[in-house]
Amino acid sequence: MVTPLTEPTASASAPCRVLGLRERKKQRTRDALVDAAHSLFLSQGYARTTVDEIAGAVDVSQRTFFRYFANKEEVALAVMADAEDFFIDCLRARPAGENPLEAMRAAITEAWRTLGDVQGTGPGSVTAALELFELIETTPTLLAAHLRHTTEQEATVASVIAEREGLDPAVDLRPRLLAAVFGAVVRLSHLSWTSDPTAHRAGPDGMIELIERHFDQLGPALAGSWR
Template identity: 80%
Template sequence: MAAQLAEATTDPACRVLGLRERKKRRTRDSLVEAAHRLFLVHGYGRTTVDEIAAAVDVSQRTFFRYFENKEQVALAVMADAEGFFIECLRRRPAEEEPLTAMRAAITESWRSLGSVEHAGPGSVTAALELLELIESTPTLLAAHLRHTAEQERQIAAILAEREGLDPATDLRPRLLAAVFGAVVRLSHLSWTTDAAAHQVGPDGMIATLERHFDQLGPALSGSWRP
């Protein structure tokens, strides 16, 4: 096996493919970063695909090889962050209860994306900046909510698989995924209006998430009266 691996890694065709994929990734990241910067400076509506492509010195045709439209490149940062959360959730220990696993995965993903290894367009800083842009742009908000609904379906499927359930007949995975998504969105909205949380970046977002999750149990089953 080791010999086969060594042979594969020294194969010129494999090296060319690796270089090609890395170049494609750099181009995609550059487009996302340029779009993000232009959206923050000029606004989403006043930024064109041509301007994004020009900022990276590529053609409009090249842009459309990577993204279907301006909306998709705008949401790429959040889509990448959400994809990373799904990976974190899949890796959680099987013995963890569903809500514990999701809570740990969202904290892990925010903390990891806030590390120096995740600088640039996929960073937590970019994701946090994008949250405010999404909430202030109706077309982006609608697209983001559609994407969130798809993520909820993925989460429900993961939870059902972890617990050995059939999501078609057992409502718990879908219900918990929907509740989880609502808590995360409320946390995001709270963060966007909390100046103190802004100042500490990822830690502020994590603290906001934890505060909201701490109240989930009492809100669902506790008495609200003094």
Template identity: 75%
Template sequence: MATPTTAVDPQPTGLRERKKQRTRGALVDAANRLFLEQGYGKTTVDEIAAAVEVSQRTFFRYFANKEEVALAVLADAEETFLELLRARPADEYPLEAMRRAARQVWQLLDQGRVAERGTVAGALELFELIESTPTLLAAHLRHTLQQEVEVTRVLAEREGLDPAVDLRPRLLAAVFGTVIRLSHLTFATEREPHRQGVDGMLELMERHFDQLGPALAGSWR
């Protein structure tokens, strides 16, 4: 009688994926800690890898360079925003759908559900680091332009428009991205006690969005 074969347990694949995510998260966490402690320019890939007790080769399996690991948390947040925007109800006006998706991103980030080890405080510290580091700022702005193209595409698909003919999706994507960046910058310089945490960030972001319509179309006096 033949010995019955044992079915292959599907879990190992899931376990491997979770291990990969943990390694990626540990690299991001170590890189961000080192960047904030000793500066972006003084931190090497070897130091980041050593902090996680992996090889440089392992680091490059996950990230092409230091820029990519430094921008990882914000890149994850931007990807989450796109997913949430695609999932917003079709009857929401474009700007309302974007505002709600942005709120969801910050709430998920606050719960640690956007990046492996991402937090609101960590994201804002990273944003300050990026803004003060020319190399990172240039990389971030390039990435922001790419994100703008993706947001334009999602908005056009939602509204059934051709963005090459109708400029509204691209215009809204550009204005929206600028409001988000200004909200981050303002929050970084106005950290009053009542503005700490995700609630303060959301309050400030919503205030900027409320001012958007009058700033574009109304009298400033």
């Protein structure tokens, strides 16, 4: 999620770090680039949009754009990358007594509810994130980049789970296996959302309902009888 002027921590009880003037200006420029890119991608397509157009829409140079993003793919996926980073923060903050699956399920729900609290259609809003799902799925270049990033995130999730449980992920395969299964459930929820008009209209609540429904089916799918 895009960082606001006061940067939230994963724990609601923890104090917020107030950003300085320079950091706020940088954050506003980054947000403006993400918002401009998002609007251009949706209006004229990802392939037809250039870095120069994105920079020009914010009245900054191409050089300034590259201070924030390595390429067009990175700015396109910035909303999702920020949301995924926030999910990791939520996961790290979950109570130690929760089992790994409970912690991941609670963390992804918390992340989506927080995303839903951001108003409007800007880069940190739920509208932007949900629109991005459809853009990714219909753009092969973005889909490939997103899947690469998802693989990297799975490794991070496995590392966090292994640390919580006091395990060595190089020896014990459970953290990596669970992270992969979790990632598949979340991706299937996203795909279900794109084809479910009711979930569309419900916004973040619709996405959370789909995620919860998929998790409820996880146990029977893996271990129960299908007949």
